[in-house]
Amino acid sequence: MLAMEVEQETRTSTSSRKKNRYFGGGGRLKCFGVDLSPDNVAVAMVYFVQGVLGLSRLAVSFYLKDDLHLDPAETAVISGFSALPWLVKPLYGFISDSIPLFGYRRRSYLVLSGLLGALSWSLMATFVDSKYSAAFCILLGSLSVAFSDVVVDSMVVERARGESQSMSGSLQSLCWGSSAFGGIVSSYFSGSLVDTYGVRFVFGVTALLPLITSAVAVLVKEQRLLGPARVQNVLLGNPSFLESSRESIIQLWNAVRQPNVFLPTVFIFLWQATPQSDSALFYFTTNKLGFTPEFLGRVKLVTSVASLVGVGLYNGFLKNVPLRKIFLATTIIGTALGMTQVFLVTGLNRQFGVSDEWFAIGDSLILTVLGQASFMPVLVLAAKLCPEGMEATLFATLMSISNGGSVIGGLIGAGLTQVFGVTKDKFDNLATLIILCNLSSLLPLPLLGLLPGDDSDTVSEGNVDIEMKSN
Template sequence: MDQESPPKRSTMHKGGILMKPISWLRMLSDELHWSFVLSVTIVYGINQGLSFGLSRIGTQYYMKDEQKLQPSEAQFYTSFIAIPWIIKPLWGLLTDIVPIFGYRRRPYFILAGLVGMVSMLSVSLQSSLQLVFALLLLVTGSAAAAVGDVTIDACVTENSIAHPSLAGDMQSLCGFSASVGQLLGFIISGFLVHHIGPKGVFGVMGIPYCLVIVVGLMLKENLTRNLDYRHVNQKFLDAVKAMWMALKRPDVWRPCLYMYLSLAVSFHVQEGLFYWCTDSKSGPAFSQEMVGSISSVGAIGSLCGVLLYQNVFRNYPFRQVLFWTQLLFGASGLLDLMFVWRINLIFNIPDFVVAVSDAAISHMIARLKWMPLLVLSSKLCPSGIEGTFFALIMAIDHIGFLTASWTGGFMLHALNVTRTEFDNLWLAIVIRSLARILPVGLLFLVPDIDSTSSILPAEMLQSKKSDHRLEMASLVKGYDQDLTDE
């Protein structure tokens, strides 16, 4: 295989720019099997990226127009959809140590696809669905997406071990598929909401889950025979014990505490802003298409933040990058204040121009702030439980986002920001922006090192090569759907 790789890669330079991606995909298909490449594209690009763009806009309009919720209620209830991603380590352990009919991956894809498809179609086809049942179905669909994510993660990890020279290519395929899918989802979401309504969007989301079922049917996987299920419980306990032993170390729990607190105090008020932006009296009355376009520009800004970190700030110490990005994150929140106060109209600047600029800048800074935390997370993973422990850290971060969402919802309620009253929305924005600066005082919890240094002792680490692969995987996969909040 090593002797054949250079000629296959060299063909990428003969066909011009347009042929390079095709040649690259053909090379990956030859080396890794076409079913794996197609599976990555479907799960990351369509079921995660595209579906996230559709779900984000569709859920906002569903809670606003179908369930008739207040902004604080919509923000509180919508945050429950992220709970299945908090227990992502559990899904990872199940796919690793509990095979079904001798297969560790294929049955989980099929199960996730069936559950997700039924959930989305149920929300779409019910004419008057009560909030509690609608929320339960949306959470179930989110759990199906999380299981599919964990399972494809495991497939990528296995192929990275079997084909170490292609590990970077695989992560590039994952990141590219997810980014393009998410961008496309945001672009078409507003159009679909306008023409078929938010419930129709959920019906469309059943199609990606159908494709996940196809992944489970076509993916190439060896059958494991003579399984001893009696040892499953012990393996599960051993994994939990190993994670707990690592988490008790001060050089691990202190950065984890900072990550949680820095996210928890960044109160979310996005539902209040969404209701105001779509209001015809106080706000600019953006259409569904405009809302989707603004979100797509935000996704581009987030991608720019990733590229900016990798090419400019990657070798700076964590504390230094987090200090300045946290200050900029707080300042970027004030852009919403200028928008709500309608200062742009004094200078004859259209609302859509301000909204697009705000989305691009705020998402870029938010991603630039998030990237060093992802790299730091990769540095905290002990050898042998890297994937599961990294998922555990991401679960802690999801709890931070959940805390920020609930606290922000309570703040909107306390300030009487409703479907028709937005007089105190500016105050919520000011409180949120000031709170974003508070984590600067907690930077002592973060090790004063850069991305090239190690945190854990040598006996808990893998080789530098493996650690670098884990770090790059974290960087590319940092888009993680529920983390592109504002």
């Protein structure tokens, strides 16, 4: 996303006022050390909505499996397709910065994102009855979350700029905490509601949640831009606007192609692009082991808490460890622990007296903690690579590339699922698929040399402060 243009001479004079407005505030309620001003409440609520929208994830999985009768490979393809809006996040930032709606760059787009999300889930609750219409509506819902994520991330960048690392970290903690709280709230109910009322009911409830994003948009303090001049400039192809856009694209390209940015970006992409077997394992646990939606909701609750533990693990013990060592250690340990899923598939856990349910909970907990701890360095690395003056734009670009790697990994996993003949009721080669996907995680390790060396850990305060989250 693009950073908002602010006149140079006003930056210095307003920095102290901004600090008091967003972080200082006398007498106001605080959370994670952040003053709960209307602006910050709006930011926290948008992140909360992103977390609580997890209510629909299990419902979507069961709908694709049971109602549409799709195979694991088809489900994986739809999941990858739904992630496409996350690959062009810089475009949303550019639109938000350049084309104000009804005079606002932030408010109006938050309202629009919420309405789009409500529309998509309303359609899922009523009219959708094929895999193509389901994929389209899931894509719309993903676009809604991605666009609101870019808008609120830009607000966080504006508030973090010029603040100390401690203050910036406090704001990030508020964002992460809000999202995690939303995820925990929705986790258990995501399964029990599917069990009790069915997937259509869950889609209907989910349709109400994005409206919270639209509602809190009124809390955003933003000066209205008078007149439609900027929009007309865009629509009529004003030469000055086109020239400014071209210069922004050239500036972004020049930043990305620098070796110290391009090479680590290649590693991030390849690290994320290794194949996944999640869809096939979901079909096995539900169709073969008989895991119910309610039980999977409990597992999801455990993994939501485990995700917070992973963030705490990184923040408490790993944040000062060189990035190369973190990636090396977490990848090797994660590959080894990922192999424990083979125990569940082959039934080896039962020979040790551990039930499938308890093994699934323990396995998910450990893998989630490690996965979150290993993903945090990706965010930190992306923040370090951003040069001063275009932090938001380049960060969004790097996160889009990272998300692109995840999509590629999911599609490769779908292809391997098809090749190994794993279907909704045939799992003979599932153990082999899991082993192959886990071993492929080791493939990027020879490229660790592309990452900055240990002496690169000292970076400017402004760059370190741009630690943002990604889906």
